[in-house]
Amino acid sequence: xxxxxxxxxxxxxxxxxxxxxxxxxxxxxxxxxxxxxxxxxxxxxxxxxxxxxxxxxxxxxxxxxxxxxxxxxxxxxxxxxxxxxxxxxxxxxxxxxxxxxxxxxxxxxxxxxxxxxx
Amino acid sequence: xxxxxxxxxxxxxxxxxxxxxxxxxxxxxxxxxxxxxxxxxxxxxxxxxxxxxxxxxxxxxxxxxxxxxxxxxxxxxxxxxxxxxxxxxxxxxxxxxxxxxxxxxxxxxxx
Numbered sequence: 001x002x003x004x005x006x007x008x009x010x011x012x013x014x015x016x017x018x019x020x021x022x023x024x025x026x027x028x029x030x031x032x033x034x035x036x037x038x039x040x041x042x043x044x045x046x047x048x049x050x051x052x053x054x055x056x057x058x059x060x061x062x063x064x065x066x067x068x069x070x071x072x073x074x075x076x077x078x079x080x081x082x083x084x085x086x087x088x089x090x091x092x093x094x095x096x097x098x099x100x101x102x103x104x105x106x107x108x109x110x111x112x113x114x115x116x117x118x
Numbered sequence: 119x120x121x122x123x124x125x126x127x128x129x130x131x132x133x134x135x136x137x138x139x140x141x142x143x144x145x146x147x148x149x150x151x152x153x154x155x156x157x158x159x160x161x162x163x164x165x166x167x168x169x170x171x172x173x174x175x176x177x178x179x180x181x182x183x184x185x186x187x188x189x190x191x192x193x194x195x196x197x198x199x200x201x202x203x204x205x206x207x208x209x210x211x212x213x214x215x216x217x218x219x220x221x222x223x224x225x226x227x228x229x
Contacts, residue, residue, distance in 0.1 A: 034218075043121060044156075044164065044207055046218040058216050094163060103152035103211045103218070104169035111163055 001025040001107045008112030021078040021095030029073040032098035037091040085116040122221035129227040135196040140208035148189035152211040155193045203228045
C-alpha cells in the first residue's frame with residue numbers, strides 16, 4: 001500500500017489550491033479515504049472523508065463550504081479542492097486510508113505542506 | 119467538535135511501563151469501541167498502533183496495549199524502549215459530526 005500526496009505549496013490568503021493523493025497497492029474503490037491535517041507544532045484534525053463510491057461525504061465544520069473532497073476510482077486518486085484559504089489552514093495535509101470497518105486509519109501518505117501567507 | 123483530552127507529556131525509564139489516557143465524552147469514546155492510537159515520530163506520518171480499543175495491527179509490538187473504561191481510553195507501553203519516544207494521538211469516531219476526533223497528543227519521553 002502506498003499513498004503519495006502532491007499539490008501543496010505557498011498560496012495567498014483567499015486563494016485556492018488542489019491537493020491530490022495517488023494510491024497504489026490495494027483496490028482503491030473498496031475503501032473510505034480521508035484528508036487529515038496537522039498545523040505546525042499542533043495535533044491532528046480530520047477534515048473530510050469519502051466512501052468508496054464517492055456518494056457519502058463528511059466535512060469538519062472548520063472547512064465545510066470551503067473545501068471539497070473527491071475521488072477518481074479509475075485513476076486511483078483522491079483530491080481536496082481548497083478555496084478561500086486562511087492563514088490558519090497552514091498545515092501538513094495527509095491522505096489516509098480508512099481500515100474498512102475498524103474505523104481507524106491504517107495507511108498514511110507522507111504529507112504535503114500548504115502555507116497560506118501573504 | 120472538541121479534541122479528546124490527553125496529558126501533554128508522559129515519561130519513563132527504559133524497561134518501565136507507562137500509560138497515556140484519552141478522555142472524551144459519551145458521544146465518542148464512551149459511545150463506540152472505535153478508539154485508535156497513533157505513534158508519530160518527528161517529521162514522519164502517524165502510524166496506527168491500536169484499533170478498536172485494544173487490537174494491534176500486524177507488525178506492532180505486543181508491548182503496546184489498549185483499554186477503555188467509560189469515556190476514557192488508555193494506551194499502555196510496557197518495557198519502554200528508546201524507539202518509543204514519540205508523540206502519541208488517540209482518535210475516536212464520533213456521533214456528533216459523523217467524523218473522527220483526535221486527542222490533543224502526548225509526548226512520550228524515555229529518560
